[in-house]
Amino acid sequence: MxxxxxxxxxxxxxxxxxxxxxxxxxxxxxxxxxxxxxxxxxxxxxxxxxxxxxxxxxxxxxxxxxxxxGTFEILEQVQTGPILKHFGSSFVYQTSDFPVWEPIENDSEVPDGFTTENVMEYLKMMDDAREVNATQQQGLMYILNNCFEDTNKVELYSCWDGEEAEREQFRRTVKWEAVKKNPLLLEMREKEFIVIEK
Structure with a gap:
């Protein structure tokens, strides 16, 4: 999925x-x-x-x-379909995946049979993942900054393919000023709908 x-x-x-x-x-x-x-x-x-x-x-x-x-991207506007029922906004867009806001940590244990070369490859992969995620975080914050120049609300939601019509499990509202100070507030649980207000 x-x-x-x-x-x-x-x-x-x-x-x-x-x-x-x-x-x-x-x-x-x-x-x-x-x-x-x-x-x-x-x-x-x-x-x-x-x-x-x-x-x-x-x-x-x-x-x-x-x-x-790449960075966080606005892919295309959604004009029809069950996903629209979740939103109260005038325009809904499908995006690339939301970034992770919790720190991405390396596993603390090395699996049996791993060589030094395997460990170095793993550490590089994790460094690359952190770099990509940081770029995506910057991209999302840039878009939110742009939106809040002349709007008062932004809504965020993720769901699995085929579950667009299902009700979200969690819904919460956060203030934009609080998000700017602590972007960790944008960390989403599965099927969580977040409203960011100015």
Missing amino acids: TLYSYIGVEKVLPTHAPENTNTVALIARDTLDPGVTDEMVLKYIQNQTQDETITMDQIEFYDKEAEIV
């Missing part, structure tokens, strides 16, 4: 540009082994897809994986 996230606002928000349909792969150079060239990546993708017509123009390269995952 897929978790979907939504934001309800009182103003029109710009949405994320659609993906280039010609692109077959997004590659982060910081995830490649040392010495791997762009040409090697192209050959690998051609082999994996069994399509030698794929060209370098169909691969988008990024310096860091965090650039691919």
